[in-house]
Amino acid sequence: MSEISGRFLAGIHWRRLAAVSAIVLASACAFTARAQGAGEGKARNIIVMVPDGMGLADVTATRIHRHGLDGMLSFETLEHIGYQKTYSANSVITDSAPAASAWACGEKFNNGEICFHGDGRPFKPSILELAKKQGKATGLVATSTITHATPASFGAHVVNRNCENEIARQYIQVTRPDVILGSGVSKFRSVAADACGAVGDLIPEAQAKGYAVAYDKAGMDAAVAGGGRKILGLFGNGGTVPEYLRTPATTEPHLPEMTTAALEVLGKSRHGFFLMVEGSQVDWANHAKDYPYQLGEMLAFDDAVKVVRAWIDADGDRRENTLLIVVADHDTGGFAINGPQSALLQAGGTVEAGWTTGNHTGVDTLIWSAGPGSKALTRAIDNTEIYGVMVKALGDAKE
Numbered sequence: 001m002s003e004i005s006g007r008f009l010a011g012i013h014w015r016r017l018a019a020v021s022a023i024v025l026a027s028a029c030a031f032t033a034r035a036q037g038a039g040e041g042k043a044r045n046i047i048v049m050v051p052d053g054m055g056l057a058d059v060t061a062t063r064i065h066r067h068g069l070d071g072m073l074s075f076e077t078l079e080h081i082g083y084q085k086t087y088s089a090n091s092v093i094t095d096s097a098p099a100a101s102a103w104a105c106g107e108k109f110n111n112g113e114i115c116f117h118g119d120g121r122p123f124k125p126s127i128l129e130l131a132k133k134q135g136k137a138t139g140l141v142a143t144s145t146i147t148h149a150t151p152a153s154f155g156a157h158v159v160n161r162n163c164e165n166e167i168a169r170q171y172i173q174v175t176r177p178d179v180i181l182g183s184g185v186s187k188f189r190s191v192a193a194d195a196c197g198a199v200g201d202l203i204p205e206a207q208a209k210g211y212a213v214a215y216d217k218a219g220m221d222a223a224v225a226g227g228g229r230k231i232l233g234l235f236g237n238g239g240t241v242p243e244y245l246r247t248p249a250t251t252e253p254h255l256p257e258m259t260t261a262a263l264e265v266l267g268k269s270r271h272g273f274f275l276m277v278e279g280s281q282v283d284w285a286n287h288a289k290d291y292p293y294q295l296g297e298m299l300a301f302d303d304a305v306k307v308v309r310a311w312i313d314a315d316g317d318r319r320e321n322t323l324l325i326v327v328a329d330h331d332t333g334g335f336a337i338n339g340p341q342s343a344l345l346q347a348g349g350t351v352e353a354g355w356t357t358g359n360h361t362g363v364d365t366l367i368w369s370a371g372p373g374s375k376a377l378t379r380a381i382d383n384t385e386i387y388g389v390m391v392k393a394l395g396d397a398k399e
């Protein structure tokens with residue numbers, strides 16, 4: 001409680017809304033987890049992988065480019081497939097904040113809200129917080145700022161997704177995921193207040209709390225090789241370098257490399273772990289209506305899923321006890337494949353394509369999954385139901 005109601009380190013002054021603390025406090029106290037007993041269908045590890053803004057046509061186009069018409073991407077061969085509704089509490093067209101909050105906290109939120117109701121209603125703890133309460137290690141990986149809406153929904157509670165300094169503060173001072181890998185140095189070492197009034201340098205505090213801090217791939221690899229159990233990797237400021245713009249001189253890790261590092265660290269946990277991995281920039285590519293950008297991010301995401309599936313398949317115990325869910329939060333751009341109309345394509349080929357909008361669309365999105373509890377994800381569901389599936393897999397009765 002004292003953590004949530006505010007901690008101040010010498011030299012760091014955090015200006016925050018008192019009401020925010022009060023509501024978080026009330027919600028945290030209202031929740032009591034209890035074990036379910038039999039343990040059937042319990043997952044030791046839960047891994048959620050999010051290609052942000054990915055529609056089904058993105059999958060088709062990437063599949064054709066990578067394998068030709070007959071192949072499959074790494075997540076397409078998971079055992080179970082279903083789909084989800086994506087609307088938010090106040091819009092047919094969701095943004096990433098309520099979309100991820102629906103999974104992370106189990107209910108509808110307004111656009112912009114990160115597992116937090118602006119009207120003061122209480123909210124549930126996130127699946128990451130519940131996993132941590134069970135003694136599991138936890139991790140967040142993204143190619144956006146790690147304080148962006150999707151990862152933030154799992155590791156913070158804020159009224160406005162733009163409060164990225166406050167989200168960083170909650171990561172280091174409140175939720176403390178063991179693995180934090182993404183972009184956004186400036187959110188952890190901020191010099192101007194964000195929309196919630198938070199500002200300050202969190203890096204010394206993170207180091208004091210045991211995080212190995214890395215700013216490039218070499219640093220990340222060294223931290224992992226050093227055997228540390230907590231890692232904070234911050235690569236650039238606004239997002240990692242898009243795949244299609246990378247050169248041999250790029251020092252930032254790729255998404256599959258961050259995923260490998262996360263599994264190496266979290267895999268040491270005696271009680272298992274919760275991990276969220278986001279291919280954040282599939283969304284940005286579709287906003288930009290940029291096919292080479294989308295393709296590069298999609299291929300990297302496919303590679304990240306490959307890394308996870310290889311990790312799971314390397315060990316019978318992992319296979320039995322890991323729930324893997326691959327799900328897009330919403331479609332972006334209404335990307336469609338319009339051709340070629342009278343020819344086939346080989347691997348390496350590119351489709352003729354177009355977008356209906358530069359924004360998100362309101363269409364449903366697909367869910368691929370395997371492992372304990374995933375059978376419940378083989379039908380049409382609301383996005384909020386994924387929370388219940390994960391909570392049940394954790395073994396907590398309350399959803």
Ligand SMILES: [Zn+2]
Nearest residue numbers: 052053096329
């Ligand atoms: Zn999104």
